[in-house]
Amino acid sequence: MKPIDLNVHQTAELKKRSRLWLIPQILLPVLIVAASILLSGMLVATKPDVPQRPPREQVYIVDTEPVALAANRPMLQVFGTLAAARTVELRALVAGEVVSVMPNLVVGASVKKGETLVEIDRFEYEGAVTEADINLAEAKARLAENRARLALEESSIARYAEQLDFAEKDLERARSLLKSGNITQRGLDERELVVSQRRQALDQRRNTIDIEKAKVEQQAVSLKRLEWKLSQARRNLANTKLVAPFDGIVTSENVEAGRLLNVNDLAVAMFEDDRLEARFVLSDRQYGEIALDREPVVGREIDVVWQVGGEPVRFTAVIDRVGAEIAPERGGVEVFARIPQQATRVDLRPGAFVEITVPGRVFPATARLPETTVYGNDHVFAVVDGRLAERAVKVEAYDNGSVIVSGDLKDGERVLTTRIAEVGEGLRVREPGTAKPADEDVAAR
Incomplete structure (x- = not known):
């Protein structure tokens, strides 16, 4: 008879019990889920009817601005510098x-017109004036002598002709x-022979008169040269003083007493x-806009601001001239x-570095609106009876946060300025502070 192995028998018994225990662990969660689904269905089926709220159109609270x-x-707005004209x-x-x-x-000093700034030693130049004056006086005396001799010859020719x-x-x-x-013969x-001698003497007198006339003319020309020499000497004497040509400010000085100055x-x-x-540059586009205006560029008044210590110093200027050509290195036209x-x-x-405001071109029959008004660069939305209506526009110019537009706009109608x-088209809107419709569903912006 074969002996029984107790360990094998116990192991088989344990496996059989484990399988029986797994059945309730699996069935219990399934039953719980099924019961929950059944209960939910019963609750839905037996719930009371709730009255439905009718749908409401959404209304946007927006800001608008009237069209004028x-x-x-x-x-x-451009920048420039101040310069001395x-x-x-x-x-x-x-x-x-x-x-x-x-x-x-000294540098920075104010000087008045006519003030003597520098004076050079006058000694040699005063001597040159004296010498030129003496030479001129001698020339005048020689001219008077030549004229007297000519007059004598002209008066004697009549006697020679008579003889x-x-x-x-x-x-x-x-x-x-x-x-x-x-x-006799x-x-x-x-x-x-006497007639021949008298005729010869008359011809000699006439030739002498021509010679004396030439001497007078020669001396007169010499006199003009000496007069110019005297004027030059006097001018050189006057140039020994450097005089301020106008009221102004000294920017540099390079002289001291005792220094030798050469010409120039x-x-x-x-x-x-x-x-x-004020000198500034307008871009090609900016200059083109102004040039197309009926008001000329030259003579246009501008505003200039110079920031000094954080404080603005404001003054006006008038465009006096425009550069002769476009400056490619500066990207536009220089204006003065x-x-x-x-x-x-x-x-x-x-x-000084300054801010400059230049009036641009005038656009008639246009509206000035905030930049947020324009959508797609070609249309705005007017508010008509609480709804948006699209209006086609053309952007003429931008101006410091505003936009100047023309197009399908009516004077006095209000346009949307809030970005949505x-x-x-047809979107429902209202402005803050206006009466609230009963069916409004507000979307605040």
């Missing part, structure tokens, strides 16, 4: 030692007497303090505006 058709012009470099016109310099001749006439008449009588035998020859050496540079101008003499809190100085992602 008028002549509008954009204001162009008139500057001068005073250079030595004559050479010499500097003997005098104006005491306050020749007498001699010719005596010769005619002698020829008559020779035929009658009252005079020798007497006739002597009279013919720079002594003083200055600019006219009451003739400043003259600044009239006016009182400001601070003195204007060349080189769902914007479209």
Whole structure:
């Protein structure tokens, strides 16, 4: 008889019990889920009827702005600099030692028109004036002498002509007497010789007069040259002083007493303090817009602002001229505006960086609206009876957050300024503070 293995028998018994225990663990969750589904269905089937709320159209709370058709012009904002309209470099016109310099001749000093800034030693130039004056006086005396000699020769020629006439008449009588035998041939020859001598003397006087006239003309020309020499000497003497040509500000000085200046050496540079101008560049587009305006560019008034210590100094200027050609390196046309003499809190100085506002082209029958009004660069939305209506427009110009438009707009109608992602024709809107419709479903923007 074969013996029984107790360990094998126990293991088989345990496996049989484990399978029986898995059945309730699987069935229990399934029963719970089934019961839940059944209960939910019963609750849905037995729930009471709830009254449905009728659908409401969404209304957007928006801002609008009225359309005002008028002549509008954009204001162009550019930057520029102040510059002196008139500057001068005073250079030595004559050479010499500097003997005098104006005491306050320093950079930044104000000088008045006619003030002597620098004076060069006058000694040699005064001597040149004296010498030229003496030479001129001598030339005048020689001219007077030549004219007197000419007058003497002209007065004596009449006597020589008279003597020749007498001699010719005596010769005619002698020829008559020779035929009658009252005079010899020798007497006739002597009279013919006298006539020849008298004619020769008259010709000599006439030639002498021509010579004296030439001398007078020659001396007159020499006199003009000496007069110019005297004027030159006097001018050189006057040029020993460098004088301020206008009221201005000194920008540089390079002179000291005792220094030797040569001709064309720079002594003083200055600019006219009451003739400043604003210089700026308009782009091709900006200049084209202004040029198409009926009002000319030159003569247009502009506003200029100079920020000094955080405080704006405001003044006006008038466009005086426009550059002769487009400056490619600066990307536009250079414009020069003259600044009239006016009182400001601070003195204007060349080189200052300024902000400039230039009136642009006038667009008649247009509306000025916020930039947020325009959708797609070609249309806006008007509010008509609480709904949006599309209006086709053309953007004429942008102006510092505003836009100038023309097109299908009516004076006085209100247009949408609030940006709405769902914007479209017929969208329902209302403004804050207006009566709220009973069926409104508000979408705040």
